[in-house]
Amino acid sequence: MIGASQGAPVPAGREADTLDASEIKRLLAGELEDEARERFAGIVLRHQRRASRIAYHYLRDAAEADEAVQDAFVKAYLHLDTFREELPFEVWFTRILVNGCLDRIKARARRDRWFVPRAENVEDGQGVLETAAGTGPSPEDALLARERHRRLNRALGRLPDRQRLVFVMSQVEGCSSKEVSAATGLNESTVRVHLFRAIRRLRKLLTEPPEVTGGTNRAVR
Amino acid sequence: MLSARETARPHLGERQLLAACQEGERPAHLDECQTCRARYAKLAAFLDAVRQDATGAADEVFTAERLAAQAAHVRRRLKNLSAPVRVLTFPAPRRSAPMVGRAGRRWVAMAAAAGLLIGLATGVTVNFHPFGAQFGPPTAAERAVGDRTAGSARSMALSNAWAAADRRQGDEAFLSEADSAFGSPHVEELQAIDAMTPRVREIAAVSR
Numbered sequence A: 001m002i003g004a005s006q007g008a009p010v011p012a013g014r015e016a017d018t019l020d021a022s023e024i025k026r027l028l029a030g031e032l033e034d035e036a037r038e039r040f041a042g043i044v045l046r047h048q049r050r051a052s053r054i055a056y057h058y059l060r061d062a063a064e065a066d067e068a069v070q071d072a073f074v075k076a077y078l079h080l081d082t083f084r085e086e087l088p089f090e091v092w093f094t095r096i097l098v099n100g101c102l103d104r105i106k107a108r109a110r111r112d113r114w115f116v117p118r119a120e121n122v123e124d125g126q127g128v129l130e131t132a133a134g135t136g137p138s139p140e141d142a143l144l145a146r147e148r149h150r151r152l153n154r155a156l157g158r159l160p161d162r163q164r165l166v167f168v169m170s171q172v173e174g175c176s177s178k179e180v181s182a183a184t185g186l187n188e189s190t191v192r193v194h195l196f197r198a199i200r201r202l203r204k205l206l207t208e209p210p211e212v213t214g215g216t217n218r219a220v221r
Numbered sequence B: 001m002l003s004a005r006e007t008a009r010p011h012l013g014e015r016q017l018l019a020a021c022q023e024g025e026r027p028a029h030l031d032e033c034q035t036c037r038a039r040y041a042k043l044a045a046f047l048d049a050v051r052q053d054a055t056g057a058a059d060e061v062f063t064a065e066r067l068a069a070q071a072a073h074v075r076r077r078l079k080n081l082s083a084p085v086r087v088l089t090f091p092a093p094r095r096s097a098p099m100v101g102r103a104g105r106r107w108v109a110m111a112a113a114a115g116l117l118i119g120l121a122t123g124v125t126v127n128f129h130p131f132g133a134q135f136g137p138p139t140a141a142e143r144a145v146g147d148r149t150a151g152s153a154r155s156m157a158l159s160n161a162w163a164a165a166d167r168r169q170g171d172e173a174f175l176s177e178a179d180s181a182f183g184s185p186h187v188e189e190l191q192a193i194d195a196m197t198p199r200v201r202e203i204a205a206v207s208r
Helices: A010-029 A033-059 A062-078 A089-114 A128-132 A139-157 A160-170 A176-184 A188-207 A216-221 B004-008 B014-022 B034-061 B062-083 B102-126 B140-181 B188-196 B200-207
Strands: none
Touching: A010 A033, A010 A089, A033 A062, A033 A089, A033 A160, A033 B034, A033 B062, A062 B004, A062 B062, A089 A160, A089 A176, A139 A160, A139 A188, A139 B034, A160 A176, A160 A188, A160 B034, A160 B200, A176 A188, A188 B034, B014 B034, B140 B200
16 A cells, blocks of 8 residues: 555555665675665665655654654665565565654653753744745645644644554555554554544544634634 | 435444545445445545645655755765774874894893992992981081071070960950950849859969
């Protein structure tokens, strides 16, 4: 199911990953590191958008998500010899990414225990200047879309970490419960329960009238 | 208006609807029950909307430029991994002088021993006392100097003692004056306590 939402034929993508991974392993064994890196760059390009989405929704911080994705790719490259072909590369890689994100969340919790928590930069109006003069959708559409994104981000932010991760992987990235289970280490039935709860909660949160707080709502009116 | 078939069967639960949306396990009930079909359509539309919004929200932040920069970062980090580690040389002890050979070392040892012997012999010959008057009897000159030194030390000690006695007497006089000035309390209630409190002059007299 992974990659289906992006329109790429699934077996081809997976086969390409598996082929690339095997080839990189062979190149690294032959100490042809430049070629191995070039080959790995292809894998990075294929997976970075999806990985960034997952990390972003999981960590709720763009800069941290960026770092987490980079770390995950570097780690995957370093431990490519442990990759076994029976598991899809993306599942193996997602597991590395999720574990990295989890470590970051723990570290953040430790940090926040001692320091004042940082303000989330999800709603910092990023991209306003870029879209203002752009040739994309009309300003009204862009504003409405941004408002919807904000609401969704807020609602996702109110989900527990695990529920959010499962929801993003299942619903946004189109992974099956089995794949989410393999990537997160959770039981398949647990994945289903998390997903069900996440959807139920999101429906409640997103169908509620928006809170009248802050400048965002004033701007919409 | 529900048909008889619809009322006969219970509707699908939310979990079943979700499974139908998520895993593609479309139950036969959906084809028969209009209510459940509507619920299914509503849930599917909601999930589609959320999917689009979630994708849009992430893609708004992770633009193509940002992803290109991310890929470049990954590439650079991988390149740095395989780059040979630069080892900074730790400062080693410098070889300032050329090594002296075995014969040279022997000559140095012999010169040091000879110097020691010559020094001892010279010391014995000129009666040199490196530790002063503690060793050997003092000479007449030394004795005269010693007497003068001892005399002056004695006089200094005496003058110090007198000065100390003067200071002590001065202190006592001052305290006695202060005592007598404050001796008689003006408050009647304190007179009994004052009578019981010893005076400085009394203590001084006892200590003498």
